[in-house]
Amino acid sequence: MRLRFFTQFLFTALIGFHAGALAQPMDKTHPVFENGEAQVVPGFLDPEDWIRHDLWVETPFDTDGDQQPDRMHVSVTRPGQTETEGLKLPVIYISSPYFAGTAPFVDGLFWDVKHELGQPAPRERVHPAVTRKGKRPVISDSHIDTWVPRGYIVVHSSSPGTGLSQGAPTVGGDNESLAPKAVIDWLNGRAKGYTEPVGGEPVEAYWTTGKVGMTGTSYNGTIPLAAATTGVDGLEAIIPIAPNTSYYHYYRSNGLVRSPGGYLGEDIDVLYDFINSGDTARRPHNDQTVRDTEMQMGMDRITGDYNDFWAGRDYLNDMEPMKAALLMSHGFNDWNVMPEHSYRIYKAARAKGIPAQIFYHQNGHGGPPPLKMMNRWFTRYLHGVENGVENDPRAWIVREKMDSGQPTPYADYPNPEAAPVVLYPSPGAPGHGRLLANKADSGTRETLVDNFSFPGETLARAETSGHRLLYTTPVLSEDLHISGVPRVTIRLASSEEAANLSVWLVSLPWNTGQGTRITDNIITRGWADPQNYRSLTESEPLEPGRFYDVAFDLNPDDQVIPKGQQIGLMIFSTDRDFTLWPEPGTELTIDLEATHLELPVVGGAPAYRKAAGTMH
Known part of the structure; x- marks a missing residue:
């Protein structure tokens, strides 16, 4: 009887063990x-x-x-x-x-x-x-x-x-x-x-x-x-x-x-x-x-x-x-x-x-x-x-x-090695003026006439135009890396109490051919209302003929401008694709002596001078 009891106990235990093993859950699914x-x-x-x-x-x-x-x-x-x-x-x-x-x-x-x-x-x-x-x-x-x-x-x-x-x-x-x-x-x-x-x-x-x-x-x-x-x-x-x-x-x-x-x-x-x-x-x-x-x-x-x-x-x-x-x-x-x-x-x-x-x-x-x-x-x-x-x-x-x-x-954006390089426009309207590291001649002023009929791309590509002012750097002999937020300061006078102000930075000559995009040549852009020259919360009508200082940031960018190109600062009034379209004819006069661009260049002024081939 002891043997029968032991055998029965062992059988029951083995059955219980197998049943318990079968009752154990499968490995749960979890993230890997x-x-x-x-x-x-x-x-x-x-x-x-x-x-x-x-x-x-x-x-x-x-x-x-x-x-x-x-x-x-x-x-x-x-x-x-x-x-x-x-x-x-x-x-x-x-x-x-x-x-x-x-x-x-x-x-x-x-x-x-x-x-x-x-x-x-x-x-x-x-x-x-x-x-x-x-x-x-x-x-x-x-x-x-x-x-x-x-x-x-x-x-x-x-x-x-x-x-x-x-x-x-x-x-x-x-x-x-x-x-x-x-x-x-x-x-x-x-x-x-x-x-x-x-x-x-x-x-x-x-x-x-x-x-x-x-x-x-x-x-x-x-x-x-x-x-x-x-x-x-x-x-x-x-x-x-x-x-x-x-x-x-x-x-x-x-x-x-x-x-x-x-x-x-x-x-x-x-x-x-x-x-x-x-x-x-x-x-x-x-x-x-x-x-x-x-x-x-x-x-x-x-x-x-x-x-x-x-x-x-x-x-x-x-x-x-x-x-x-x-x-x-x-x-x-x-x-x-x-x-x-x-x-x-x-x-x-x-x-x-x-x-x-x-x-x-x-x-x-x-x-x-x-x-x-x-x-x-x-x-x-x-x-x-x-x-x-x-x-x-x-x-x-x-x-x-x-x-x-x-x-x-x-390491960060803007590139920590970038520093602002100040560039000044020199006269050349209605063609291309120069954008240089030294100030323009004292008292130089140039005028553009607003006309919404001309898209920004057309104005940037034109050799001459009375509807924009365009100033270019020397042809770059080396690639130039821009990183950060360009800023413009423009002294202007308007013939009317209100005017659009649009600024493009472009890379010239303009790319052509299959597969090119307008953005291939646009470095960055910005817009401003001269009536807000003093305050963003309170505009005031412009006094025709009076000069105002308008300063604002363009959009941030990080781009390598290839050698063989020129950087162009284009100032115009109505941007056909973005702004309101007032009747053509408003004149904007720019005082070049008090106008400049701050361009964030990786390597700062030395890198710019080397790429632009100038020691000034």
Whole structure:
């Protein structure tokens, strides 16, 4: 009996052991990191295994006037393991006013620019309706294929008053900062989420670590910065790509009413109409309170002055609470959202001690950093992997004719080895004057006649023209590296009480042939209103014939001007593709003795003298 008992006990024990072994869970799926980057994990690859759902997050504001807190429409895409294995992952979050569709480009959508400066447009704009598109539960598929397989949850939301998000579009108002903050608060258990826009069952984000990174391009790149300026806990890192960081800088330049490149006549109220895809029942209230009241009273297309309306839509003014690690990306030839937008925020973030890097390329609007850079950034700050990204070079610049995936690292931007070289114009109108390292002859003045009929490219290419003044350096005998923010000081007199002032830096001779772009020859540009020579917030009519000193920055650049080229400073009045079009005939007279260009050159004056073949 003892033997039978022992045998039975052993059999039962063995059965129990095997059953226990079979009951042990398989190895759980988890993120994998190599060389400081999150790798694609096979277990996260199959879209059939992803869980997709949507919800509404309650905000602390009511901007559509229905006496209820606005709720933001949010969609979630997460690996199935966040449900089956209890896996918690960080979030890549993208928010946009564009996901649900935009207004058609109809005649009259933009402001008429053919009128005198300081006068209203000759006709009112039209306001096309936006037809919302999209079906629940998907808001957007952007970024999902990149980040979900690498061990992230991807979250999208429509910004206030667009798509199925409640509220009003404000184009840079406070609710566009507080809306993504509320979503991040919800991801961290500090805000409420519901299954429906009204009522509904509570929804909790039990599947996330609460660490959030944001990215996006253009307006979608502005929203990460807007969220970061709230200082919200949980937002660890942002990668804004070509973000609009100030609506004044987007629609004005140094007091001048100026359109973004490619959208002549656009202003902030046009953009409001363009994104207004929200609830049709709330649109009349939103139109009246935001577009027809706040914007019309604040945007001021008459003087172009900086005021409280614009100050409230400048994120540089809101950076005190910001703490999220910042990787900026921009193109030096982006004449829609100009490169100054990223540089001004990057510089402020560096001054605050925030971990910050900047990536610049030589192309136009958009263009993210290489995936490797983004991956390292998010891996470090969302997964907490110590990959040393904070010790990487601060600036990455794609050199001319190089692939965007192969940027050159620099200690910082501007290049720390750059120093301003002061250059002075010498007479030569209507042809080419000289741009030299010594002052022009005392008392020399030259005059141009404004005419909007001539595009800037035509004026720059012309051997002679009475509609611009053009001053060129000697032909460069060596490559010359420019890095930083050029600045001009111009002493001018106008024949009228108001005038446009436009400045281009160009590389000559002009490139021709197949595959060349206008931006191949444009080094940088800038615009200003001479009426704001003394104050950005208060313009004053010019006294015809009186001389005024106007000083302003051009857009930042980092470019190697090849030997055999000349650098040209072109001064003209109306820039056909960017400014208002007053009647031709205004004369601008430039006092050359009191006019100069500060050009940031790597190597400073010695490098310039060597390349320009001058010892003066």
